[in-house]
Amino acid sequence: MKSIILLAMTLVFSSLSIADGRNEGITCLSDDQWVKAEWGDRSNANQSQWVQATKSIPGTPANPSFDTGCLGRCGEGCGSDNGAGFYTKDCLDHDMCAFYDVEFGGAFDRDCGDEWRQAADDFTFGQACRLSSN
Ligand SMILES: [Ca+2]
Numbered sequence: 508m509k510s511i512i513l514l515a516m517t518l519v520f521s522s523l524s525i526a527d528g529r530n531e532g533i534t535c536l537s538d539d540q541w542v543k544a545e546w547g548d549r550s551n552a553n554q555s556q557w558v559q560a561t562k563s564i565p566g567t568p569a570n571p572s573f574d575t576g577c578l579g580r581c582g583e584g585c586g587s588d589n590g591a592g593f594y595t596k597d598c599l600d601h602d603m604c605a606f607y608d609v610e611f612g613g614a615f616d617r618d619c620g621d622e623w624r625q626a627a628d629d630f631t632f633g634q635a636c637r638l639s640s641n
Pocket residue numbers: 530531532533597625626627628629
């Protein structure tokens with residue numbers, strides 16, 4: 508019985524993530540690289556946008572406290588190390604999701620929680636994707 512519940516939960520969680528940008532493992536980005544960001548919003552509609560990693564996100568974020576610098580860096584904005592850090596695809600997808608998100612809720616955010624969780628491995632194990640500050 509336990510295994511059936513576990514299987515059902517796995518199916519529910521995996522189907523929830525289908526409409527969203529997927530977890531792309533830990534995919535490193537390079538300086539100024541053009542990338543098609545992919546994420547799902549609150550209604551789970553697929554969104555995508557071509558953006559340039561390590562740059563600032565053009566335009567005005569939905570939440571004025573959102574730091575638009577250093578796009579694709581795992582962690583908030585350019586951080587205390589002034590732009591150095593891990594730059595990955597899943598962190599970039601989360602940055603773009605958060606850009607359009609009025610409220611931030613980390614792993615449990617209604618809009619960007621799944622993107623946050625997909626970027627957690629990048630944040631933790633992404634040492635190979637480290638770029639120096641520009
Ligand atoms: Ca990932």
